[in-house]
Amino acid sequence: MIRVQEQDFDIKTEINAATGMSKDVGAVVSFTGIVRSDDGLTAMTLEHYPGMTERELNRIALLAKTKWPLQSVRIIHRIGRLTPGENIVLVVTASRHRQAAFNAANFLMDYLKTDAPFWKYEERGRDALWIERRTSDENARARWEQIED
Amino acid sequence: MKLRYFAWVREKTGVSEEEIDLPANVATVSDVIAWLKTRGPEFEHAFKNSEAVRAAIDMSHVEQTHSVSDAHEIAFFPPVTGG
Numbered sequence: 567m568i569r570v571q572e573q574d575f576d577i578k579t580e581i582n583a584a585t586g587m588s589k590d591v592g593a594v595v596s597f598t599g600i601v602r603s604d605d606g607l608t609a610m611t612l613e614h615y616p617g618m619t620e621r622e623l624n625r626i627a628l629l630a631k632t633k634w635p636l637q638s639v640r641i642i643h644r645i646g647r648l649t650p651g652e653n654i655v656l657v658v659t660a661s662r663h664r665q666a667a668f669n670a671a672n673f674l675m676d677y678l679k680t681d682a683p684f685w686k687y688e689e690r691g692r693d694a695l696w697i698e699r700r701t702s703d704e705n706a707r708a709r710w711e712q713i714e715d
Numbered sequence: 716m717k718l719r720y721f722a723w724v725r726e727k728t729g730v731s732e733e734e735i736d737l738p739a740n741v742a743t744v745s746d747v748i749a750w751l752k753t754r755g756p757e758f759e760h761a762f763k764n765s766e767a768v769r770a771a772i773d774m775s776h777v778e779q780t781h782s783v784s785d786a787h788e789i790a791f792f793p794p795v796t797g798g
Contacts, residue, residue, distance in 0.1 A: 618771055685796050697796050
């Protein structure tokens with residue numbers, strides 16, 4: 567299940583949905599990304615590529631399911647203008663055992679950061695600029711490719 | 716075909732999307748970029764540092780060496796920064 571939306575999400579609702587009525591789920595991991603107020607950041611606006619975003623999020627969710635035995639994957643990403651303290655992204659993974667759930671959530675965030683077409687425009691008072699990709703994000707993704715080999 | 720621009724590529728070109736008939740000699744994504752740069756100062760500015768621009772064909776990431784012959788939609792954007 568993937569969603570791209572302006573409104574906030576409720577973490578508990580999403581965790582409950584990931585577990586469902588299943589009695590096989592032994593581990594649920596959730597990751598929440600939150601807007602920080604680094605260097606006087608006052609707001610950020612997330613632009614995305616409607617259509618491609620959903621395709622990429624579905625693709626990486628399916629990729630995670632081929633790598634780990636997951637009962638559920640949920641990815642929710644917000645768009646529009648967000649201020650410090652607000653939620654940006656939620657990843658929830660459910661599995662029989664914790665290692666698969668932890669690893670899959672980590673993998674999904676690393677791939678989301680390099681593959682999903684979102685762009686952050688940051689405001690600091692009167693100044694505003696598009697933020698640049700960090701090489702650390704590409705290195706984090708490359709880590710998983712080395713594991714595959 | 717449809718061309719789409721996002722984030723600072725959209726801001727610099729001043730266009731978010733347009734329908735274009737590409738010249739016949741345009742075969743790859745980098746050919747499209749080279750041609751776009753001839754369309755005026757805004758495009759020249761947006762694609763000046765062309766290795767900083769990423770591309771997608773029909774909503775899949777591609778390298779600039781990729782062929783555009785079967786493309787319906789080509790998008791140009793900076794490296795993504797979500798999450």
